[in-house]
Structure formats: C-alpha cells, structure tokens
Amino acid sequence: MTVVDDRTPIIVGVGEITHRNKQAAAGLEPIELMARALQAAQQDAGAALLAELDSLDVVSEHSWPYTDAPARLSERLGHWPARRVYGETGGESPVRFIHEAALRIARGESRVAAVTGAESRYTVDAAAKQGIDLDWTPRDDSVKLLRGTDFCHPVAVRHGAAMPVSIYPFYENAALAHWGQTPREARQESAALWSRYSQVAAANPHAWQSQAFSAEEVAEPSAANRLIAWPYTKYMVANPMVNMGAAVLLTSVGQARALGISEQRWVYVWGGAAAHEPRDYLQxxxxxxxxxxxxxMESVLAQVGGDAAAFAMLELYSCFPIVPKMARRTLGLAADAQMTSTGGLSFFGAPLNDYMTHAAAGLVRALRGAPGKAALLYGQGEYVTKHHALVLGSRPPPQGLPPDDYSVQAAADARRGPVPAFIERYDGAASVETFTVIYGRDGLPTHGIVIARTPAGERLMARVEPEDAQALAVLTDLERSPVGRGGQVTQGADGALRWSLA
Structure with missing residues (x-):
C-alpha cells in the first residue's frame, strides 16, 4: 500500500457559475460571481473550507475594475485570508496560481488555498447599450488594466497588430508553411479541431454556447461567421461576451482527512512546468x-514517462486554433485527439484570463470519474508568450511531492535562434516571413499586415493597402502559402512602411 505524505497537495473542490440572464439590470457583478463560484466549490468539497482559507488568488479581471478585488471578495465572504493576491494579466495565470498554491501546501506554508476569477462582460456591454447604470460595487476606472498597446512595439501598435486577434494569425500562417500545408489544409485542420471543441461545449452545462458546429460551418465565412483576421473566422476566435465565474479549492491530504473530505473528491497535483517567450513578439x-x-510540453511529458498516452484527458489552451495545433505536435498526439474537457474559448466562452479556472474544474470532475488516470492542463498568456502546464491525477503522484522549481526557462532560452534586427525605415525588396489580413464588420479587408525580411535578413513590419487587390489575393490564396513570396517595401508619407508584390 502506498503511503501518501500528509502534505501532498490536492484539489478538493471546484465551482462554476454561468449567468445567462439577458436583462442587464439582473446581471451579477464579477465579485458576486466569484463568491458564488467559491461557495459552489465548498459545496463540491463537502466541507466548510472557506472559513479555513489562508490563501486567496484572484485572477485579473477586466469587465468591472475594482480597487482591491481580493479585499472586496474577502469582505463579501466574511473571511480574510492572510495571503490575498490579485493576479497580473495572462490566460495562463489560473494554471500558475493552482501550481503555486500546491507548492505552498507541499512546503507547509498553506493549509487551504483558493483560486478564483470572473468576468461580466456580457452584462456590462448590454447595460452600456441600453443606457442602464448598474447598481454594483463602484467601478474604479483608475485601475490600470494591462493591454497589448502597453508592451507591443510601437510599430505593431501603429499597424493595428497589438491585439490577440491580429497576432496569433502570424503564428498560424508561418506554421502552416513550415509544416508543408496549403492554407486550405490548415484551415480544414483548424475547423475539424474546433468542431470537436464545440461538441464538448454543447454537452457542458456550464458553457455559454450550447450549439455544436460542423467543420464546414466553422471554416466557411458567412453572415454569422465573418472573417476576422486571416485565416480566422468568427467561430475560430475566443468569445469574451460572457458572464462567468469559477473557483478551485486546494488543501493537503492531511488537512482533507482532518476535515472529513471524501477521498472520492481528491485530485492530486503531480507537477508542472512554465516558460515564456520575449514579450515583444517582433523580437x-x-x-x-x-x-x-x-x-x-516536453517537461510535462517527462513527468508521465514520456508518452502523451498517459494523459487520459487534456485541456490545451484554445484562444485560437494555432495554440493546440502546435502543442499537440510537440506532444505527439494524433490530429483527431480530443484536446478539451471544457469546450474551448470560442464555444464554452472566454472570460478573459479566467478560462483555465473553468478548464481546471472540468478536468477535476472528469478525473474523479476516471480512477488511476492523469490529465494535462495547459494555459497560455499574452501572445504565444507565457506558457504553464500542470499534471493532475486521480491517484497520488508517482514521483512524490511536486518539485520546488517548475521553470524550464533556461532550456527554452538556449533553443532560441538569432533574432533578426528589426528596422523601421526601409525601401527595397522584402519577402514575406508571415502575415495576416484584417477584416471589417462588413466582411471586407481593411488592410493586410506583413512581417517581412530584407535580403540582408533584417525584419520589418509593413501594411498592405485595401486597394491592393492583387497583393491581398496572393495573401489569401487557399492553395498556396505566400510565406517566402518576394515583394517591394516603400516608405509612406506617414512614415509607415507599405508592402506590395514585386
């Protein structure tokens, strides 16, 4: 019989709230959604854990800024944990908070910890359109909410390439060319993957969207599924227009026994890994x-013996198709692998930074029904920038307590090749390194954005004018990738670079 250390960290309670009321006046503010999610997690655990909380991590919230969200939430709960932290922006942050909470528990620094977050974007936007003043905790618009324009290169900001929807396509279009796919083949892969995500969301009672879509419906532009940024349609883009909250409660094996929490509720934290890319994607x-x-991905694979078959279920972050497409290749998964237990950010819903708290809840519930199995929880933040993965299991971790050092940053840095010099002034030949085309609500292109390389190997960013139909047609050709295609760059009167076909 395996003897489990009393300090072994476990997840014992998960809770989710999806508030679909279409009447703005009846909407719930984020703090209320968090409180209800925590109460649901406590009920799920079957023990009075909230009164025992000594650590509270609140995921960065954007739809209704609070001066001190952890303090507001503690006041709402009637309990003040000694450690109260408000997280920084990042879609990977819930995974990091759960991992760090587990490490503190393993070290004996914490007995009961909570990770929670929520967004009420659907109600906030509906109230603004209806001219309704929400009777919520006063909003604090002086709170600085980190956005892409705060840390992207000024040239990227000038070209309208400082938002996720305009940046992830750079990776999509570069990767498909590197993998030897035609754009059509890559679109079919994305659409089939997203169709499977939608099917999971349709069966998830907590999902915002309950409709399953075929691969053809995901791929083909239509009145309901317009092009957003090439090659992504609306159904391939995360949907932040939701009202959702989620919470995860962690404790130790010893504390769970003392509180009388059934072992059937326990999900073990085995370990994880984290690393990041340079924040400025042009570097x-x-x-x-x-x-x-x-x-x-390689690190978590090693933690389960080097074979992704050890993961009975997965949650691979899904803000855009390129993220799980890259991850599943590194993991060695089949193209038709099921890569979500939640439904994805397009169909389940995208409560901004908090999706992975919901994903953790989904995996915990799935693991409870799968004795002896393991799962992978992988989140990403910013623009293919911050990566954090966590291995969960329905049995004790085979390697013992999680390691204190979960960073693989040095190894990631060592693999990085030379970074091209970025130039802002240029006139001459340049070939496409990657690109996207941005579309308006009318379905017509507003402009293209090309990241290009000069014959000397320098990197630049240039605009393709909407009137340049020939260049846009080449960029959006489904049968041939334009990556590597030669062109001509000129300097506009406004100082911005323009790219056209050579």
Whole structure:
C-alpha cells in the first residue's frame, strides 16, 4: 500500500457559475460571481473550507475594475485570508496560481488555498447599450488594466497588430508553411479541431454556447461567421461576451482527512512546468513554433514517462486554433485527439484570463470519474508568450511531492535562434516571413499586415493597402502559402512602411 505524505497537495473542490440572464439590470457583478463560484466549490468539497482559507488568488479581471478585488471578495465572504493576491494579466495565470498554491501546501506554508476569477462582460456591454447604470460595487476606472498597446512595439501598435486577434494569425500562417500545408489544409485542420471543441461545449452545462458546429460551418465565412483576421473566422476566435465565474479549492491530504473530505473528491497535483517567450513578439527568432511551449510540453511529458498516452484527458489552451495545433505536435498526439474537457474559448466562452479556472474544474470532475488516470492542463498568456502546464491525477503522484522549481526557462532560452534586427525605415525588396489580413464588420479587408525580411535578413513590419487587390489575393490564396513570396517595401508619407508584390 502506498503511503501518501500528509502534505501532498490536492484539489478538493471546484465551482462554476454561468449567468445567462439577458436583462442587464439582473446581471451579477464579477465579485458576486466569484463568491458564488467559491461557495459552489465548498459545496463540491463537502466541507466548510472557506472559513479555513489562508490563501486567496484572484485572477485579473477586466469587465468591472475594482480597487482591491481580493479585499472586496474577502469582505463579501466574511473571511480574510492572510495571503490575498490579485493576479497580473495572462490566460495562463489560473494554471500558475493552482501550481503555486500546491507548492505552498507541499512546503507547509498553506493549509487551504483558493483560486478564483470572473468576468461580466456580457452584462456590462448590454447595460452600456441600453443606457442602464448598474447598481454594483463602484467601478474604479483608475485601475490600470494591462493591454497589448502597453508592451507591443510601437510599430505593431501603429499597424493595428497589438491585439490577440491580429497576432496569433502570424503564428498560424508561418506554421502552416513550415509544416508543408496549403492554407486550405490548415484551415480544414483548424475547423475539424474546433468542431470537436464545440461538441464538448454543447454537452457542458456550464458553457455559454450550447450549439455544436460542423467543420464546414466553422471554416466557411458567412453572415454569422465573418472573417476576422486571416485565416480566422468568427467561430475560430475566443468569445469574451460572457458572464462567468469559477473557483478551485486546494488543501493537503492531511488537512482533507482532518476535515472529513471524501477521498472520492481528491485530485492530486503531480507537477508542472512554465516558460515564456520575449514579450515583444517582433523580437522573437521565428513564428512557426514557440520554444517555451515546446519545453513546457516536453517537461510535462517527462513527468508521465514520456508518452502523451498517459494523459487520459487534456485541456490545451484554445484562444485560437494555432495554440493546440502546435502543442499537440510537440506532444505527439494524433490530429483527431480530443484536446478539451471544457469546450474551448470560442464555444464554452472566454472570460478573459479566467478560462483555465473553468478548464481546471472540468478536468477535476472528469478525473474523479476516471480512477488511476492523469490529465494535462495547459494555459497560455499574452501572445504565444507565457506558457504553464500542470499534471493532475486521480491517484497520488508517482514521483512524490511536486518539485520546488517548475521553470524550464533556461532550456527554452538556449533553443532560441538569432533574432533578426528589426528596422523601421526601409525601401527595397522584402519577402514575406508571415502575415495576416484584417477584416471589417462588413466582411471586407481593411488592410493586410506583413512581417517581412530584407535580403540582408533584417525584419520589418509593413501594411498592405485595401486597394491592393492583387497583393491581398496572393495573401489569401487557399492553395498556396505566400510565406517566402518576394515583394517591394516603400516608405509612406506617414512614415509607415507599405508592402506590395514585386
């Protein structure tokens, strides 16, 4: 019989709230959603854990800024944990918070910890459109919410390439060319993958969207599924227009026994890995892979013996198709592998930074019904920038307590190749390194954005004008990738670079 250390960290309670009321006046503010999610997690655990909380991590929240969200939440709960932390922006942050909470528990620094977050974007936007003043905790618009324009290169900001929807396509278009796919083949892969995500969401009672879509419906542009940024349609893009909250409660094996929590509720934290890319994506060596993601995936694979078959279930972050497409290749998964237990950010819903708290809840529930199995929880933050993965199991970790050092940053940095010099002024030949085309609500292109390389190997970013139909047609050709295609760059009167066919 395996003897389990009393300090072994476990997840014992998960809770989710999806508030679909279409009347803005009846909407619930994020703090209320968090409180209800925590109460649901406590009920799920079957023990009075909230009164025992000594650590509270609140995921960065954007739809209704609070001066001190952890303090507001503690006041709402009537309990003040000694450690209260408000997280920084990042879709991977819930995974990191769960991992760090587990490490503190393993070290004996914490007895009961909570990770929670919520967004009420659907209600906030509906109230603004209806001219309704929400009777919520006063909003604090002085709170600084980190956005892409705060840390992307000024040239990227000028070209409208400082938002996720305009940046992830750079990786999509570079990767498909590197993998030897035609754009049509890559689109079919994305659509089939997203169709499977939608089917999971349709069966998830907590999902915002309950409709399953075929691969054809995901891929083909239509009135309901317009092009957003080439090659992504609306159904391939994360949907932040939701009201959702989620919470995870962790403790130790010894504390769970003392509180009388049934072992059937326990899910063990086995270990994890984290790494990041340079924050300025124009200062990366290439766009067809992420060294940080690769090392994180390889690290968690090693923790389960080197074979992804050890993962009975997965949650691979899904803000855009390129993320799980890259991850599944590193993991060695089949193209038709099931890569979500939640439904994905397009169909389940995208409560901004908090999706992975919901994903953790989904995996915990799935593991409870799968004795002896393991699962992979992988999140990503910013623009293919921050990567964090966690291995969970329905049995004790075979390697013992999680390691204190979960970073693989040095190995990721060592793999990085030379970074091309970025130039802002240029006139001459340049070939496409990667690109996207941005579309308006009318379905027409507003402009293209090309990251290009000069004959000397320098990197630049240039705009393709919407009137340049020939260049846009080449960029959006489904039968042939334009990566590597030669062109001509000129300097506009406004100082911005323009790219056209040679």
């Amino acid at each position: 990366r060596d290439q766009y067809h892979r992420s060294h940080a993601q690769d090392l994180v």
